Structure formats: structure tokens, C-alpha cells
Amino acid sequence: MEHKHIISVLVLHxxxxxxxxxxxxxxxxxxxxxxxxxxxxxxxxxxxxxVVNGDDNVLEQVIKQLNKLVEVVKVxxxxxxxxxxxxxxxxxxYAPTEDSKSQVIQYVNIFRGKIxxxxxxxxxxxxxxxxxxxxxxxxxxxxxxxxxxxxxxxxALMRGSKILKSNKA
Amino acid sequence: xKGAEAMMKALKAExxxxxxxYPGGQLLPFYDALYHTDFVHILTRHEQAAAHAADGYARASxxxxxxxxxSGPGATNLxxxxxxxxxxxxxxxxxxxxxxxxxxxxxAFQEIDALGIFMQxxxxxxxxxxxxxxxxxxxxxxxxxxxxxxxxxxxxLPKDVQDSELDLEKYPIPADINLxxxxxxxxxxxxxxxxxxEIIQNSKRPVIIAGGGVQIANASLELIKLSEFVKIPVCTTxxxxxxxxxxxxxxxxxxxxxxxxxSNYSVYESDVLxxxxxxxxxxxxxxxxxxxxxxxxxxxxxxxxxIGKNVRVDIPIVGDAKAILKDILTHILKKQPINKNEWxxxxxxxxxxxxxxxxxxxxxxxxxxxxxxxxxxLRELDPSLKNTIITTDVGQNQMWMxxxxxxxxxxxFISSGGQGxxxxxxxxxxxxxxxxxxxxxxxxxxxxxFLMNSQExxxxxxxxxxxxxxxxxxxxxxxxxxxxNLYYGKRQCAVHLGNTPDFVKLAESYGVDALRIESxxxxxxxxxxxxxxxxxxxxxIIIDPTEALHMVPPGGTMTNILFPxxxxxxxxxxxxxxxxxxxxxxx
Ligand SMILES: Cc1ncc(C[n+]2csc(CCOP(=O)(O)OP(=O)(O)O)c2C)c(N)n1
Numbered sequence: 001m002e003h004k005h006i007i008s009v010l011v012l013h014x015x016x017x018x019x020x021x022x023x024x025x026x027x028x029x030x031x032x033x034x035x036x037x038x039x040x041x042x043x044x045x046x047x048x049x050x051v052v053n054g055d056d057n058v059l060e061q062v063i064k065q066l067n068k069l070v071e072v073v074k075v076x077x078x079x080x081x082x083x084x085x086x087x088x089x090x091x092x093x094y095a096p097t098e099d100s101k102s103q104v105i106q107y108v109n110i111f112r113g114k115i116x117x118x119x120x121x122x123x124x125x126x127x128x129x130x131x132x133x134x135x136x137x138x139x140x141x142x143x144x145x146x147x148x149x150x151x152x153x154x155x156a157l158m159r160g161s162k163i164l165k166s167n168k169a
Numbered sequence: 170x171k172g173a174e175a176m177m178k179a180l181k182a183e184x185x186x187x188x189x190x191y192p193g194g195q196l197l198p199f200y201d202a203l204y205h206t207d208f209v210h211i212l213t214r215h216e217q218a219a220a221h222a223a224d225g226y227a228r229a230s231x232x233x234x235x236x237x238x239x240s241g242p243g244a245t246n247l248x249x250x251x252x253x254x255x256x257x258x259x260x261x262x263x264x265x266x267x268x269x270x271x272x273x274x275x276x277a278f279q280e281i282d283a284l285g286i287f288m289q290x291x292x293x294x295x296x297x298x299x300x301x302x303x304x305x306x307x308x309x310x311x312x313x314x315x316x317x318x319x320x321x322x323x324x325x326l327p328k329d330v331q332d333s334e335l336d337l338e339k340y341p342i343p344a345d346i347n348l349x350x351x352x353x354x355x356x357x358x359x360x361x362x363x364x365x366x367e368i369i370q371n372s373k374r375p376v377i378i379a380g381g382g383v384q385i386a387n388a389s390l391e392l393i394k395l396s397e398f399v400k401i402p403v404c405t406t407x408x409x410x411x412x413x414x415x416x417x418x419x420x421x422x423x424x425x426x427x428x429x430x431x432s433n434y435s436v437y438e439s440d441v442l443x444x445x446x447x448x449x450x451x452x453x454x455x456x457x458x459x460x461x462x463x464x465x466x467x468x469x470x471x472x473x474x475x476i477g478k479n480v481r482v483d484i485p486i487v488g489d490a491k492a493i494l495k496d497i498l499t500h501i502l503k504k505q506p507i508n509k510n511e512w513x514x515x516x517x518x519x520x521x522x523x524x525x526x527x528x529x530x531x532x533x534x535x536x537x538x539x540x541x542x543x544x545x546x547l548r549e550l551d552p553s554l555k556n557t558i559i560t561t562d563v564g565q566n567q568m569w570m571x572x573x574x575x576x577x578x579x580x581x582f583i584s585s586g587g588q589g590x591x592x593x594x595x596x597x598x599x600x601x602x603x604x605x606x607x608x609x610x611x612x613x614x615x616x617x618x619f620l621m622n623s624q625e626x627x628x629x630x631x632x633x634x635x636x637x638x639x640x641x642x643x644x645x646x647x648x649x650x651x652x653x654n655l656y657y658g659k660r661q662c663a664v665h666l667g668n669t670p671d672f673v674k675l676a677e678s679y680g681v682d683a684l685r686i687e688s689x690x691x692x693x694x695x696x697x698x699x700x701x702x703x704x705x706x707x708x709x710i711i712i713d714p715t716e717a718l719h720m721v722p723p724g725g726t727m728t729n730i731l732f733p734x735x736x737x738x739x740x741x742x743x744x745x746x747x748x749x750x751x752x753x754x755x756x
Binding site: 024 | 472473
């Protein structure tokens with residue numbers, strides 16, 4: 001069955017690694033829905049969070065093929081129940097009147113977002129959360145008119161005190 | 170010292186003895202440093218041939234083969250050869266020149282993104298951006314190429330990196346290298362091995378498929394032991410050919426699309442299938458739902474990603490084939506295998522039904538007869554064929570050889586499997602001969618494939634490399650024309666080579682001795698003459714172009730073997746072959 005899988009990948013923090021990984025996905029026809037990259041507590045290591053769609057066989061191949069890359073240090077399937085997930089979304093909402101502005105501000109408060117920019121016609125909102133929360137917020141403001149959206153894609157960590165450590169080192 | 174000198178030191182430290190290459194502007198420091206060394210450098214006449222030669226060297230010896238090409242067009246010419254080596258898990262290190270670092274990214278003369286191009290066709294690749302990285306990167310490259318599942322590794326060498334000074338005392342060549350993120354598994358999991366032993370022990374109709382991994386792991390002896398003790402017949406993939414002696418009573422021959430009846434039926438009927446170092450390519454399995462439908466499958470492979478990729482597996486064992494077979498043997502040898510008389514009868518019957526008919530007297534010569542006579546000649550000089558290496562090209566010549574030629578020694582049958590690269594056969598024979606100068610090396614090739622790298626006649630002539638080129642000359646792109654006949658209503662499009670050169674004259678113009686053979690009676694003596702000459706030799710053997718290969722249609726069930734009727738090449742090419750048509754284009 002098709003599923004959304006969240007995979008956490010620790011890689012050596014070197015130029016070209018992202019190209020290697022995205023090339024692998026293209027070549028093998030794996031379906032990425034988002035990919036985020038950033039540094040970690042260890043300056044040598046970067047973390048990628050990759051969201052892939054596919055059945056369990058696809059997931060198994062994705063993990064095995066990623067593991068074959070020399071610069072990949074650790075690959076884990078973050079089963080959603082055991083992980084915390086966040087996405088950052090910036091959205092510019094059309095709000096030309098005082099009424100509409102206060103409406104947006106109300107929504108933002110409920111969703112614990114932030115107003116980070118303002119113009120006579122628009123409000124720019126920062127909202128973080130899992131995908132559903134972000135989607136729910138966007139659904140609320142959509143009728144008012146969304147001018148622009150920027151989303152980062154999911155990033156995630158395992159819940160609790162467990163951490164990912166290289167099993168190959 | 171200069172970076173390029175450090176590179177020579179690094180190559181020496183890896184025990185490299187031979188380089189196959191072609192120089193160019195961005196490699197001037199490299200070649201100047203080479204001048205001061207005692208490496209054997211074979212100047213091929215095309216970079217693709219350098220890569221294939223390095224690949225042939227690696228496959229025949231088990232050591233890393235090294236090829237070198239300059240930046241831009243040199244690097245791109247290398248691509249086919251490197252991809253070919255990598256697809257068949259052959260350890261090749263490819264070095265390319267690159268424009269100086271300050272020009273990278275500026276579309277400089279002969280600049281190309283070699284790092285990007287080679288990334289997807291190698292196990293790993295590097296660009297050396299600072300001279301101080303040379304010792305480490307060379308060490309890493311060779312380590313990655315030859316360990317775990319071997320493969321191709323590429324290093325891009327900007328010219329200024331070759332030219333700048335390096336203090337080797339400060340940046341020594343590391344003896345051991347810890348590659349975080351790269352730890353291949355060697356030993357099989359004991360629990361899995363126990364499970365496998367039990368299943369093998371209790372099997373009634375077991376079969377082994379031996380792949381290239383058996384050759385790479387040098388596991389032939391263990392394979393033979395297991396097969397003989399438990400009584401398991403063995404079929405091989407194209408890459409595994411030679412890993413199990415084909416004159417052995419338990420040998421079934423090639424498996425898959427062009428496989429023997431014995432192999433394909435045994436796999437179909439098996440209750441336990443042991444696949445060793447084979448990746449279950451579509452050429453082996455055909456339709457997956459009818460592949461070994463009754464069998465428990467044990468898959469032994471050093472690359473975990475191969476397990477479960479194409480075929481469902483019951484017992485996966487990750488690790489080196491030799492180590493795992495040894496472990497299995499220690500357990501199994503203690504037990505009494507169950508009686509397999511019935512299975513052995515069945516296997517014998519299938520083997521009998523697969524016996525090839527090779528005694529054709531026809532003219533033009535039938536390929537079966539050609540191969541028979543060739544083996545007779547070889548056996549007169551080398552009775553066990555243990556000191557004979559065959560390389561093939563791609564097409565019917567390759568499949569005929571895979572099917573009819575009996576290989577008996579590991580690493581003695583070299584062929585492009587994963588990529589099926591035409592032009593591979595002849596240059597890879599050059600590499601094989603240099604790796605094993607004592608062996609008789611024969612390059613079997615089609616006329617089409619030979620023309621793809623025939624310029625290497627200059628190389629074998631220049632260095633007097635005594636290999637025998639045997640052209641299976643049918644004046645057509647035989648394999649493609651057969652497929653067109655079978656699946657495209659006999660519409661033969663663009664498969665007639667028409668005016669092929671006179672190969673004898675071509676060879677002679679390069680200073681290579683050559684003979685044309687037209688009758689079956691002349692084959693044996695001609696091969697003996699060529700082999701005994703101790704010189705490079707070309708045999709142009711005119712064969713029957715109507716002969717077709719038996720095969721299983723792509724995606725079909727492996728027991729539905731098709732024996733296509735002979736098919737004349739259309740007397741007149743069906744596609745255009747006429748300058749007049751070009752003149753009428755009025756572009
Ligand atoms: C580089 C390359 N181009 C095209 C092909 C497709 N192809 C496979 S077999 C074949 C025909 C080979 O003809 P020839 O070399 O004369 O050998 P034969 O089949 O007649 O033995 C072709 C064109 C290939 N495998 N490799």
C-alpha cells in the first residue's frame with residue numbers, strides 16, 4: 001500500500017552530497033515529496049529529512065540504496081508515532097481592511113503563529129507545526145485570499161531520549 | 170614534490186603496475202610525472218578502449234584496473250567504459266584531468282562537469298580540490314573500488330592540483346583509512362546461516378544459481394564442494410560463467426533468457442533455490458510470478474540492496490560469498506544429505522535434452538560448429554582450458570559463446586552483462602592479456618561490435634600484444650535483426666552492415682596477421698596457427714547470417730523457450746542506403 005514515509009538521514013557535511021542523494025532518487029524513480037537539509041550538533045554531519053511516497057518495498061529499497069552511498073552515515077525510518085515533526089510555512093494573506101486584519105490575527109493566535117510583516121493590503125504569517133496543522137491554517141485563510149506561500153517541508157526527530165548514531169563508524 | 174608525483178607514489182602504494190590511458194592538456198603534469206616512473210602505460214587509441222582494457226584487466230586478475238583520460242572529451246569518452254565496469258561490479262579506478270580550480274565553473278576550454286557526470290555511474294567519486302588531499306583520496310578510492318561489492322570509482326584531477334607542491338611527510342599516504350559511512354559486511358549472520366543450512370539439508374530439489382559474486386569472492390572451490398556434497402546442480406548467470414566447471418556432471422549451464430533447458434527447467438521445478446552473488450536481473454528471471462514458483466529462496470550477496478530488490482527472498486544472507494559458503498559447509502559437512510536420486514535422474518534427463526548439436530558441415534559456417542572447432546583447438550594446447558581466457562562482445566556472438574563454450578576456470582569468461590556494451594570485447598581482451606600474459610586470450614566478437622573499437626588494432630600491433638581476435642562475421646547486426654524478425658514483422662531496419670571492411674586487409678594495414686576462414690574444416694588449424702604464432706592475430710570467420718538464437722521472450726516464463734526459425738537477412742536493405750536520397754532531401 002502507498003504510504004508517506006519520513007526518513008531521517010545523517011550524511012557527511014560535504015559539497016555534492018545533496019546532488020548524490022537527489023540523483024539517486026531521480027535515477028531509481030523514488031517519489032520524494034519533500035527534502036530538508038541542515039547542520040546538526042556535529043559540524044561534520046548534516047541531517048536530511050526526506051518524505052517519500054511508496055509501499056513498504058519502496059521504503060526498503062530507499063533505505064538500502066541510501067545506505068550504499070559512501071557519504072551516508074545513518075538512515076532511519078521515522079515511524080510517525082515515534083517522532084516529532086515540524087514544518088515552517090510563511091504565508092502572505094490578503095487583508096486590505098481592519099476587519100480582515102483582525103480576523104487573521106485571531107486565527108494566528110489560535111494556531112500560535114506569528115505575524116512577521118504587515119502592509120496596507122497584506123499580512124505575512126509564520127506558522128510552524130506538523131503538516132496537518134499548517135494545512136488547517138491555510139484552509140482557514142484561503143477564502144480571504146492567499147497571495148504567496150513558502151513551505152520548508154518536514155523536518156523531524158525521534159521522540160524521547162533516543163538519538164540517531166552512526167552504526168557504521 | 171609536485172601533486173602529480175604524489176599521485177605516482179599513491180598508485181605505487183596501491184600496487185598498481187599498469188595504466189591504460191590517453192593524455193591531454195589537463196594531464197600534462199600527470200604524464201610528466203609518469204615519465205619518471207616504471208609503470209607500464211598502455212596508450213590505447215580511444216579512451217573508451219582504455220576503460221574497457223582496465224576493466225578486462227580487473228576481471229581477469231581480481232586487482233583494480235586503472236584508466237586515465239584528459240578533461241572534457243577525454244572524460245566523456247571514458248564514460249561508457251566506466252559504466253560498463255561498474256554495472257558488472259568490476260573494480261576500476263578512473264582518473265580524469267580537469268581544468269585548473271580557478272577556471273572550474275567558467276566553461277573553460279575542455280571543461281566538463283566530470284564530477285556530476287560520473288556520480289551516477291560509479292560507486293563513488295571525488296574531485297581533488299587541494300593537493301594535500303591527494304594521499305587520502307587515492308587511498309579511499311582504491312579501498313572503495315575493491316572492497317565490499319567492487320565497482321568503479323572516479324577521481325577528477327584539476328591541473329593545478331597536479332602541479333602544486335605537496336609535502337608528503339606532512340600528508341602521508343595512510344595505510345588504513347576509516348571511511349565513516351562505508352562499512353561493508355563480510356561475514357554472514359550466524360542465525361541466517363543456520364536457517365539456510367536447515368533448508369538446504371531438507372531440500373529435495375535444490376538448485377544453485379551462481380553469479381558474478383562467486384568469481385569476485387574466489388568462492389569456486391567452496392561452491393563445488395557444496396554442490397557435490399549435497400548434490401545440488403548449478404547453473405550460472407553470464408557473470409558467473411566459469412565459476413563452476415561446465416564439464417562437471419552437476420553443471421546445468423547458462424540460466425535465463427538465453428539459458429539452457431536444463432537450467433531454466435531445474436530452476437522452475439526446484440524446491441530450494443540458492444542464489445549466490447547474483448542480482449536476479451530481468452534477463453535471469455523473466456516474468457517474476459512464474460520464476461521459481463515452488464522454491465524457498467536463499468539469497469547470498471554482499472550488497473544488501475540487491476536482496477529483495479527484484480525477487481522475494483526467504484533467507485537473506487548478507488556478506489562475502491566465500492566466507493558464507495565456508496560457514497555453510499562447516500555445518501553441512503557434519504550432516505548426511507538426504508537422498509536425491511529422483512532429482513538427479515530428472516537433472517540428467519534435462520541435461521541430455523539440452524545437449525547442443527554442433528556438428529554442422531554447412532558453409533557458411535554455423536556458429537555452433539565454429540565454437541566446437543575453436544574448443545578443439547584450444548584443448549589441444551591447453552587441455553583443461555584453465556589457462557584460456559575468452560572475452561566476448563555483445564550480441565549473438567556473446568550468447569552463442571555463453572551457451573556453447575564450456576568454461577572451466579573462474580575469471581576465464583569475460584563479457585559485458587549489466588550494460589551489454591558493444592565494443593567491449595576487443596579492448597577488454599587487451600587488458601586481460603596484460604593481467605594474465607601466460608594465458609591464451611581470445612576476443613570473440615561480432616563484426617558490428619568489432620568495428621566499434623577496431624582502432625585498437627594499432628595498440629596491439631604497437632605493443633605486440635598477442636591476443637587472437639575471432640570475428641563471427643555475419644555482415645549484420647545479428648542480434649537486432651533477429652529481434653526485428655521475431656517481434657517486428659520481419660522488418661529489418663538499419664541492421665545491414667553492407668560494406669563491412671575486408672577485415673583481413675584492415676588488420677594487415679595495422680601490421681597484424683590475419684586469416685579469413687570460410688569452411689568448417691579450416692577453423693581448428695587456423696586457431697592453432699594464430700595461438701601458436703605468439704603474435705597478435707585476427708581471424709575473420711564468415712558465418713551463416715541466418716542462424717538464430719533460442720531465447721525466452723522478454724518478460725516471459727523461463728520454461729517457454731522459443732526456437733526461432735532461421736531467417737534470411739533481406740536481400741536488399743529495407744531502409745535507405747543511397748546517397749541519391751540524401752541529394753533529394755533538398756534541405
Ligand atoms: C554500444 C551499443 N550499441 C548498441 C547496442 C545494441 N545491440 C545489441 S546487440 C547488437 C548487434 C550486434 O551485432 P554484431 O556486433 O555484428 O554481433 P552479432 O549479434 O551479429 O553477433 C546491437 C546493435 C549495444 N548493445 N551496445
